[in-house]
Amino acid sequence: MTLNDLGFNKQLDNYRIEQGLDSFEVARVISEHKDRYTVKTAANEFDAELIGNLRFSAESKHDLPAVGDWVAISEYDENKALIHSVYPRTSILERKAIGKLGETQIIATNIDVGIIVLAVNRDFNINRIERYLTICNSSKIEPIILISKIDLIDASELKILLNEIKKRIKNISIIAISNQSQIGIDIIKQKLTKGKTYCLLGSSGVGKSTLINSLMGKNIMITKEISDSIDRGKHATTHRELIVSENGILIDNPGMREVGITDNSEALEITFDEITNLALNCKFNDCSHTNEKGCAIIEALENDELDNDSYLNFQKMERERNFFDSNQEERKKKDKDLGKLIKRVVKQRKKHKF
Template sequence: MCLNRMEMILENLGYNKVLEEYRKAHHLDSFGIGRVISQHKDRYTVKTEDGEFDAELIGNLRFTATNKNDLPAVGDWVSLSEYDENKALIHAVFPRKSTVERKAVGKLGQTQIIATNIDFGLIVQSVNRDFNINRLERYLTICNASKIEPIIVLSKVDLIENQQLEKLMAQVKDRVKNVPLFAISNQSQIGIEKLKSKLTKGKTYCLLGSSGVGKSTLINTLTGTHFMETGEISQSIDRGRHITSHRELIVFENGILIDNPGMREVGITHNSDGLATTFDAIQIMAKDCKYSDCTHTNEKKCAVLDAINHGGLDFDTYANFIKMEKERMHFELDLKERKKKDKDFGKMIKRVQKERKNNKY
């Protein structure tokens, strides 16, 4: 099946045959199609073949959503209709091929969508105060849970000596296997062309990292423009001030970039597949444990603990795995508790409605 002119234009946004087949199968041909490039509360900016539209949801789509994750997010493909100049209504959200999410801060058993329909996660860490391999493994777990390919980017390498950089890169390679690693500087342009060569037109890259590591500056460097506002470098902490307050999708010749607000907390959700992939060496060792439900903390004949004692497993890697596994288990308990509360609340509403009905007669 050949793509028509509209699809060729949308192809730069990541549109493909699977999306077009879904569109036709669900009789959405009469609507326009676009991709959400930014979100501000309940308003969305959607990019289409005809330009950008300020869009909002139709009432039915809003009221049938069971939670916030059912609503459009940056990266989503949507069907829409124009009702005024540069204004549109969103009628449907297409199925997501991937969803990057984390534990919602301060909310019991809930997740927060970072972005959708992502192909690669660009995990950005600066080599000065931000460098932390434990945090790096957290971002890797988010990528692996979402089934997207991670790429590690060490930024601000102009701030340290080559010998120190080589040491940091060796630490990363020792803990993280088979993940592309780039060392770059937005100031001196070191490594930028190598990173650009890794990017592919039509693919979507989500930038992940803490505040001030240079994500927005990297977007400006890669695109050769000033899409994103950046802060001045603070001399006291050697990093830029946090600027990005919402998610933005930017299309350029080498691909599609999604910037995110810096995340102070990278909470782990209940997805165990992400942890299993990030710490695959531990998962392989665990097969030799005496007990199938071994927690790898105090059991006798635990293959994982034996590996630590005999130098076959780095203790820091093990400690980070155990910490995140406990977080995952706590999230599962919180999720069950929230579902129980929602169920009890639903029963109460039905009981009140029944009592009110009976009192009328």
């Protein structure tokens, strides 16, 4: 295996030389466990930890390594290494942090393609697809939609389901697959490119780990049997993990119950480009698209030219984006006020000391 097989490129190599990191080994983070990491070089894997300076100089979790990151390391014991620096990221796939207002959570970094996986049974929800598309668009990475477990429905049901998706989502590759019968697996393999990184996104039990096993041709990921009570696979993946295959680099993720939207309005505009384009034709620049005469969106809804469910989902996600944005500004203000308070206390202590 070479570093190129892991996704290393000329731009990263130039950065390594320019920043004087050529005395360190190059590695990629393949898994993260709290404060410890597993990193992979062209020849070995290491249990790695951060040097103190890197840990204490980090202003937020975004400054710390994540799965997919390139890092500069040095070996200090058998299969152990220290992480000295994190290379610049080409993309950051993230969502709103669960239970934390105005904060984001990194899913993975340096992703080329997001593979959105939904099962035809209980998991299927076009609103959820639009959410995944939005976080992909926010990161400026190409999305592919996989509809899994098609062996659970007949051909006519599948056709109806695919038509429902295509009615709302345009110009995105949609592949129907079955890990049981292997239908569609060869089509996915043809879309994978050696050296590119693909991140699997989806809820628990939709078959992401099983898909990786199918693509690898061997059982490298733990999977669990289907639950009769909820008609879905049981969740097996407990942490993010990067796997290198002959066809590309795959990142498996724990299932996401929530796909929270951050403050990227451009990503929403890309996902719902039909609505965005209609809004440009509204009579008023400040149109709320709710009850104004001359509103192009309202006219499109009334004439069945725009899907109502898609518009409702857009409105909901836009409200979430605005809410996230306001809480992020509030959090920044609190951080700023706290910084001022600390400086004031330090200044007063110095004054009383002398």
